[in-house]
Amino acid sequence: MSNKRPLKRALDLDDDDEEDKLYKLKVLLPNSTSVTLSLTNPRPEMSIKYLVNLVKEEYEKTRKNFVLSGKKRKTIDWNQAAESYLEHNGEKIRRTVKFESFKPDSSNIIRLDDGSDEASIMYENMWDLTPDTDMLKELPENYSFETALADLIDNSLQAVWSCSPGNRRLISVDVLKDRIIVFDSGPGMDSSKENSIAKWGKIGASIHRSYKSKAIGGNPPYLMPFFGMFGYGGAYACMHLGRRTLVSSKTKESKKVFTLQLNKEALIDNRSTSGKNWKVDGGMRDPLDEEMKLSPHGSFTKVEIFEAKCKIPEIYQLQCRLKDIYFPYIQCDEVSKTGRTLRPVEFQVHGDDLTEIVGGEVATTNLNSKGEEFWFQIRFCENRKGKSQEANARLKFFYFPIVHGKESIDIIMESLEKEGYKVSESFQTFGRVSVRRLGRLLPEVPWASIPFMERGARACTLQKCCQRVKCFVGMSSYINASFHNMLYDFKFAFMVVVDLDAGFVPTPSKTDLASQNLFSVALKNFGSKSKEKDNSTDVSMVIHKEGKSLTYGQVEQSYQDWVFKMHKSYDEEDALGEDEATVIFDSLDNKALCISPDSVRVHKVMKRKGKSWERGQKIKIMKGACAGVHKNDVYATIDYFLIENFEDETGGKQVNFSEEEGCLLSTIKGISKLEIRKSSSFPISIIDSEKCVLLDENEWNRKLNRQKEKDPSRIDLLNEIDCRTLNLNGETTIGASVFAGQTPPQQIVAVVRPASFTSSKLSKKLDQKHIVKMDSEMLMEVELQGKNNKSREKNPKPLYSDRCFPTNREGFHGLYIFPLESKFPHLFKKAGTYIFSFSVVSKPINFYNISYSVIGVHFFFQGNSITCKKKVIVKPSSKVGSWKLVGNQETINVSVGSCLPPLSITCLDEHENQIPFTSVPSLHVKLKASPGFEVPVYKIEAKLIDHGVLTLKNMLVKTDELDSIRPGYKATLEICSKDEPFSVSVACNVKPGPLKRVVEKNPKALENLLPDSTVENFILEMFDGYNNHVAEGTDVSLCLNGFFIQDSVSLNLKVDNAGCIDLSGILKVTAGYGKPVSLAIMSGSKEIFKKESLVEIRELRLLKELPEYCTAGTNLTDLKFKVTDSFGIMDTSINNDDKSECFHTLSIQSDSKIDESAIRYAFVHGSCKIPSLALPDTEGVFSFKVFHSRHPELHMSLKIQLTPAQTFERDEIGFSEPSPRIYLTPQSKIGCSEPNPKIYGTPQSKMGSTTNPWVTPTQQTQSSQFRLLSIREMSSAISSQTRPVDMEQISEYTEILKGKLNSYSEMISEANERLKCLEAEQEEAVQELRNMQASLEPHGVVFPECLSTKEQMMKHIEEKHYNTAASVFCSLYRKAQPPKSLLLSKEGAFGIVALLGSVASTSLSRVLSEYLGEDIMLGLVCKSTRLRSQSHLMLQSEADRLKTSITRRFHVKCLGATSRPWIGGFVENDPQRKLAMEAPKLPGFQGYAVNMIDLSQEELNIKTYEGHGLRETLFYGLFGNLQVYETQTQVEEALPHISGGSAVSLDGFIAKEDEFIYPGSSKPEIHFPITVRENEEEKLSNLEAARDRVRRVEKKIVEERCLLSKLEKKMNKANERYEGATKLSLET
Secondary structure (H helix, E strand, C coil): CECCCCCCCCCCCCCCCCCCCEEEEEEECCCCCEEEEEEECCCCEEEHHHHHHHHHHHHHHHHHHCCCCCCCCCCCCHHHHHHCEEEECCEEEECEEEHHHCCCCCEEEEEECCCCCCCCCCEEEEEECCCCHHHHHHCCCCCCHHHHHHHHHHHHHHHHHCCCCCCCCEEEEEECCCEEEEEECCCCCECCCCCECHHHHCCCCCCCHHHHHHHCCCCCCCCCCCCCCCCCHHHHHHHHHEEEEEEEEECCCCCCEEEEEEEHHHHHHHHHCCCCCCEEEEEEECCCHHHHHHCCCCCEEEEEEEEECCCCCCHHHHHHHHHHHCHHHHCECCCCCCCCCECCCEEEECCEEHHHCCCCHHHHHHHHCEEEEEEEEEEEEECCCCCCCEEEEEEEEEECCEECCEEHHHHHHHHHHHCCCCCCCCCCCCCCEEEEECCEECCCCCCCCCHHHCCCCCCCHHHHHHCCEEEEECCCCCCCCCHHHHHCCCCCCCCEEEEECCCCCECCCCCCECCCCHHHHHHHCCCCHHHHHHHCCCEEEEEEECCEEECHHHHHHHHHHHHHHHHHHHCCCCCCECCCCEEEECCCCHHHHCCCCCEEEEECEEEECCEEEECCCEEEECCCCCCCCCCCCEEEEEEEEEECCCCCCCCCCCCCCCHHHCCEEEEECCEEEEECCCCEEEECHHHHCCCEEECCHHHHHHHHHHHHHCCEEEEEECCHHHHHHCCCCECCCCCCEEECCCCCCCEEEEEEEECCCCHHHHHHCCCHHHCCCCCCCEEEEEEEECCCCCCCCCCCCCCEEEEECCEEECCEEEEEEEECCCCCCCHHHCCEEEEEEEEEECCCCCCCCCCCEEEEEEECCCCCEEEEEEEEEEECCCCEEEEEECCCCCEEEEECCCEECCEEEEEEECCCCEECCCCCCCEEEEEEECCCEEEEECCCEEEECHHHCEEEECEECCCCCHHHHCCCCEEEEEEEECCCCCEEEEEEEEECCCCCEEEECCCCCCCCECCCCECCCCEEEEECCCCCECCCCCEEEEEEECEEECCCCCCEEECCCCCEEECCCCEEECCCCCCEEEEEEEECCEEEEEEEEEECCCEEEECCCCCCEEECCCEEEEEEEEEECCCCCECCCCCCECCCCECCEEEEEECCCCCCCCCEEECECCEEEEEEEECCCCCEEEEEEEEECCCCCCEEEEEEEEECCCCCCECCCCECCCCCCCECCCCCCECCCCCCCCEECCCCCCCCCCCCCCCCCCCCCCHHHCCCCCHHHHHHHHHHCCCCCCHHHHHHHHHHHHHHHHHHHHHHHHHHHHHHHHHHHHHHHHHHHHHHHHHCHHHCCCCHHHCCCHHHHHHHHHHHCCCCHHHHHHHHHHHCCCCCCCCCCCCCEEEEHHHCCEECCHHHHHHHHHHHCHHHHCCEEECCHHHHHHHHHHHHHHHHHCCCCCCCCCCEEEHHHCCCCCCCCECCCCCCCCECCCCCCCCCEEEEHHHCCECCHHHHCCCCCCCCCHHHHHHHHHHCCCEEECCHHHHHHHHHHCCCCEEEECCCCEEECCEEECCCCCCCCCCCCECCCHHHHHHHHHHHHHHHHHHHHHHHHHHHHHHHHHHHHHHHHHHHHHHHHHHHHHHC
């Protein structure tokens, strides 16, 4: 709203007109809503009261113009708010608001207080995030978890970059289970216009978008993080990562933290509706200690994302990825003037500083690059007319040489693969370009290289060396740019680092350069002659380095020189063949060679250092010559020499004994082919090391024969005896059967036997010549085969594996000793079959190509793989360890009143191996939830099935305590053994059952109904069959009569989160006055609840009688009507109001020719006046009807006799008039006069103006001159005697008094007669009551006051003890039989001590009631412990509904909390289930008090969860072993023999331990009812009727005596006046 103050200026002011000041106030209201108040040029000061009125007006306007959410809000106390304070930026403003503390043209947030207890921290629709429509066209197409998270970090990086010097620059990322948190210590945001937190979430409102020009130019690596391009990074990133986001921010200046909450579903719904705004909730709060600790200078922004939707990577991988993306901002050398590594920004991920993270491609790549870097810069300028855009790039090249015969790039890929990255590229396909913009990596730039890097012809040295160059195209600074392989499906894509400034445009997702951008195209094609010609007209490029311009030719030559220099310095020498090479293309067995190239040169002769080597020569490779040749010399034959010469290279072949199975080189149709077969490969460097020598034929054959004697044959395991000989602790468990948990052997000793070893030599097993001295490593693997493992899979993973080399003990060599117990002490924990596999390879290990040239050889002996398998069977233990549920049941869903799904439980031994149940255990099943929710399940059907598995079925769930765990209804099902400490549990959702019962919270809500009114405070509680509120969202069908539901087209409503249907304010009355209305709730076709009521009765009444006769042709004047209720009280709400369109008018309908139907007479506060009604000219009976125009049920039919004109004679006193008589319908009554009404319409008859209170003919105009002397005036004249008195008046006055005396005398006589009759009736009623009491002799008439039934006692409690909890219970019980609510259900409070049970006589009722005392007798009894803790609040709530209060304390007895219920059994075959207590043999003993309480069948059915009834819990707890005797003397004699010393007698004596109460005449008001037998019900009913008759007669006698006294006083007063008038007459 606008509150513009007019500008008043004096004429002598000559200053210029000032600009208007607009103050925008965002007012946060106490009910968690907000309004915006706009004030133009307000006065410097304004009272808070006036400002609150403006806020109130704006709030009411907002409520009318907008549909607010359906949540309930508290009512704002505007009066209190006007007396309270406002809060602005942590300061409280009282009384007066000074606008100098607010900023004009900015949003100033203030909070309004109305004195309520607690202020809100979140407010609806506080921030407007409506986006710029143009920005919706530029949304990112592909978004992932990493790109979204990087967008949020970009925002934080931009923020901390603008921190003041000395302030902490911190960015912290935490990825937790329930949320993702991005925190930065930037300047923060508030509510101001220029720094509003709303800009964070408003698409297109980024405050960094305009800073792009500042990040163009400068020096590399261009660290200026103005990434903002499109203005939607934060909002869309959050909506991609999760469903809900909370942004909290604080500036240094603000004392409060401003919050903004994004809800994705809500924004999408608003966006889909035309014309709606994106408004979100927000608020203010105090900063947390943790936040201020992270940002000591006091400003920060924290983004919390909840309900994550994306798959989150492992923390370590995420740390490596983020370090690679933002590496220059984490640690950078180039911007340092001292050469030291700087940390521009402090990055933390999951609490770890990223500078301390070692992994990632940056570290791996830096370790493998060699030599100096090569770099230059390029400035791009757009040549098109009218354009002046500029961009800058720096290209930095690194060289990765071949090391030890292997490419460094291959080493990098292998290292990254070991770290967990998926590497799918080879040396040739590996990307060689990495691009950074403003220091931030663009991970999806798909360039394999740029044309400038491609130098030299195919297979030439320059071309090969250029493949070892990696160019880093960094848009911000140096980093190895293979982040793409980690972050985006782990695909390698780079070999260059290019640093770019902000002149280059990225894609919306910031993962690639915009493909159509002129600068991007020019950079991609840099070095291509044809492309440069195409782009030369659009983009010009200037190459420079260290301030000097360079030509393209200079850069090209410098690059080639640098490449050759690196090759010469760091690459190994290439090998050359002496014969004509055979070039092999695309026919190599790459898998056998274990290399990737597809082309090599094959030579038969190779010359190295002046010495020639040829195919077929026998050689010996000495141990230590190369990898794989460590312990023994290797003998082999040379096949071919392979030289890698092209883009694809190979090498290596498997060795073989047979020369025919060596390499085969063949040429078919001009195509050469090399078959590796069983050859292997060695690096050519072994020739240079002089560890490869030629052999002659004799030495070759001698070595061959000697080797045949040592060929290994099989593997044996040494037994316990042999191991003991070797001083080893070996055992014979392998191959036997053991039980689970047994310790495995400490050691297993294996040996390899030669081929000559046979079974005949077993006695000499421990002989060195029967043990092969092996150098090869032996492998031992242990696999488990069982029912629950996957050992039968194709390649099962071994349970345990170990490798060892042979050793010697006690002079024996070739012993393979495997320690087992120390490494795997719990090997035999699981039951099943364990397979021990031993294997050793008796051949040289394969070697792979690690250089550009290799020598192919094959060996002279054949190698074999020797294996051995042993079996161990492990059986389960017999000791039970635990139970386990069968199947993967994460959560069980069940409804109250239904059975849990069948469950199967297996028994496990102490090592979790399944063993069968031997018998069905005794179980205890319960549902638990904290706090205090525990529901036992009693009905359980348990049995054993195959393999001893225990199954549980038909477990019925019954409880009334579900409200304590709503709305989630989450609990845990526990199944425990009663005898053993074993149990299982599973999560369970326990939902309420279907709707069975409905309870009104306010039973009087449908009272005092009026037509067209709306029912208030009418809430219906929905319960299932077990007294739980039904689940939220349950459909409820209504059947209405005389009602309708506003703003609803359906009669089906949904239950709210409190388990209720709230009809307050929406249920409207459509029936008329006096009409019946009803509301019913259906469950299917069954009616489960019905509430009937009656619309208030209203009657139309005439205030004054009509005359019996009236002259035809005259007017009836001053007719007055009123509308009254059933008590005759006028209803002032019947008031016609045109403004509010509340029409209440009266219409007239008659059989006269004079038409009065067009006239409407307005009701004024319940009454209506007709000034004049024209009568017909003809004589006879005139009938007419008056009725309410909108409620025709309010009507009257009137009649009057019309006669010809009459004449009247005047006498000395006045004039005479016909005696009037009125004909009324049954609805009409006589009332009092009311104000005059308004008249609607144009009457067709004349209006009279007479003031005569009676209906008078219009012809009589002189009647006002004659009046009668009133009695009061005469009495005053006689008493004063100050003015003359007319004798005729005295005579008339005397006659009047005489008549009054006669009347009073008659009335007194009649009153005396009635009094005599009532006294006789009283005597008769008292005698009848005595006879009734005498007829009930078995109950005793000693104390007739205690002869009461349950209903009589309830009525007495309500009337005499109205301020007690028992009275509230009785009122509810009488009006609605249980169960009707939690308070009345058998799970809640189901009775009062005095009303539970009955006794056989009045004497027993009296003494037991006095023994317990009135407080205990009025105590409530409940079953659930939950009610005990909440009883006061629940009962007070019920009392409020009954419009009463509980001022007296009360007791609550809980059956479930009885500490010691009776457990001694019951009397056999006793329907009353009396306790089996031993009766003492003492005179006068009547019984134990606990057994003398009679219980009805319904009361006998009340049980606790443990199955205990009322007698053994409640009454045994109250009376214990209390004994009842006939007389006091008998009690005194029995006391020495009674343990505990408690007993009572029927004559009223009470012995309570050390206290004695002697009998008297006291009669307790609260006592136990008398047991009523079937044949005595009528007698007791008649007895109560007789008592009521006595009470009524006594009441009438009192009334008659009071009336008689008043008549006697009036007669005495009239007699005094009569004597005074007579005396005055005589004196006169």
